[in-house]
Amino acid sequence: MKEQINENNYSAVALGFFDGIHQGHRAVIEKMIKVANEKSLTPIVYTFRKNPALLFGRSVEIITPNEERQIILKNMGVSKVIEDDFLTVKDYSPREFVEKILVEKLNAKEVFCGFNYHFGKGGVADHNTLKEICKEFSINVTVTDQVVVDGDTVSSTRIRKLIKNGEMEEVNKLLGHRFGYTSVIEQGNHIGRLMDTPTINQKLPENIAIPKFGVYTSIVTIKGKQYAGVTNVGVKPTVGNYKPLSETWLPKYNGPDLYGEVIDTRLLCFQRPEKKFDSLAELEKTIKNDGKNALINIKKYIC
Numbered sequence: 501m502k503e504q505i506n507e508n509n510y511s512a513v514a515l516g517f518f519d520g521i522h523q524g525h526r527a528v529i530e531k532m533i534k535v536a537n538e539k540s541l542t543p544i545v546y547t548f549r550k551n552p553a554l555l556f557g558r559s560v561e562i563i564t565p566n567e568e569r570q571i572i573l574k575n576m577g578v579s580k581v582i583e584d585d586f587l588t589v590k591d592y593s594p595r596e597f598v599e600k601i602l603v604e605k606l607n608a609k610e611v612f613c614g615f616n617y618h619f620g621k622g623g624v625a626d627h628n629t630l631k632e633i634c635k636e637f638s639i640n641v642t643v644t645d646q647v648v649v650d651g652d653t654v655s656s657t658r659i660r661k662l663i664k665n666g667e668m669e670e671v672n673k674l675l676g677h678r679f680g681y682t683s684v685i686e687q688g689n690h691i692g693r694l695m696d697t698p699t700i701n702q703k704l705p706e707n708i709a710i711p712k713f714g715v716y717t718s719i720v721t722i723k724g725k726q727y728a729g730v731t732n733v734g735v736k737p738t739v740g741n742y743k744p745l746s747e748t749w750l751p752k753y754n755g756p757d758l759y760g761e762v763i764d765t766r767l768l769c770f771q772r773p774e775k776k777f778d779s780l781a782e783l784e785k786t787i788k789n790d791g792k793n794a795l796i797n798i799k800k801y802i803c
């Protein structure tokens with residue numbers, strides 16, 4: 501039986517992997533939502549669970565884990581985010597993709613993609629072919645031009661490089677929202693509280709693009725409340741070798757322990773590289789100073 505996801509209504513569909521939901525992605529998706537609202541169509545994003553590039557032997561780190569991608573898209577006004585398995589469409593010809601996915605599965609009337617969208621087996625077809633085939637099914641295709649910021653096209657690849665360089669202000673500018681992660685607070689070695697700087701330990705999401713190791717001014721949301729934070733992303737060489745993790749001290753928090761809470765950490769700007777200290781006393785002094793700097797920096801980001 502054919503799968504039909506949107507049988508009671510026609511849809512407007514944005515096509516792409518949309519890692520990061522950066523400004524370029526937003527331009528495509530916002531157009532889609534506007535037209536969907538004007539024409540009473542269901543606004544749908546059709547995407548994949550895993551980045552198709554992975555199947556072509558490239559290791560691609562993630563900017564936005566799927567759960568966060570879902571939340572951002574829903575908040576933008578998308579009704580359905582379809583995360584298909586790329587393997588199901590990988591070998592479709594361009595015509596099969598249009599027929600099986602856009603027509604039969606999604607009941608599309610309006611389709612939206614970016615200037616560099618490719619589809620069909622081996623990525624043979626571009627937006628011109630998409631327009632031609634869709635025309636036969638009375639589907640209108642809108643192609644969005646590249647969005648340029650600071651002289652270059654905004655792309656997930658550019659943003660991943662900036663994350664690796666710790667250039668968080670530029671990352672957040674190109675994203676149009678703040679880079680970060682939501683995860684549960686885990687137990688560490690309990691050294692933090694001995695130094696009077698207890699730290700929230702969070703695993704980084706699997707496969708995420710890991711920011712340059714070092715200290716960042718951050719905003720942390722715990723049970724709906726925001727706190728100024730100072731976050732070290734790295735392997736804390738002073739106390740031992742670990743998998744990269746995120747550790748945040750909240751200089752203004754002195755409530756109960758937060759182990760087990762799921763919290764959200766957003767990185768705002770880079771303060772200094774991570775380093776190995778000769779003593780815990782030196783580390784403590786530096787972390788306290790990092791906290792002071794973070795409280796000064798944060799004034800730029802909150803009104």
Ligand SMILES: Cc1cc2nc3c(=O)[nH]c(=O)nc-3n(C[C@H](O)[C@H](O)[C@H](O)COP(=O)(O)O)c2cc1C
Nearest residue numbers: 688689690691692730732736737738749774775790
């Ligand atoms: C703001 C901040 C800066 C940090 N900078 C470093 C650093 O430069 N080098 C390092 O080895 N560890 C650094 N750390 C990690 C500390 O080593 C770690 O928080 C401490 O060992 C306590 O960890 P635990 O209580 O989770 O075991 C930093 C932590 C924070 C919160």
Ligand SMILES: Nc1ncnc2c1ncn2[C@@H]1O[C@H](COP(=O)(O)OP(=O)(O)O)[C@@H](O)[C@H]1O
Nearest residue numbers: 687688689690692693698699750753757758759
């Ligand atoms: N101001 C604060 N900033 C960060 N965590 C705090 C703060 N006050 C209390 N905590 C709590 O202390 C815990 C961290 O203490 P710490 O000694 O660093 O232990 P761990 O090694 O398990 O991270 C955090 O999980 C959190 O629940």
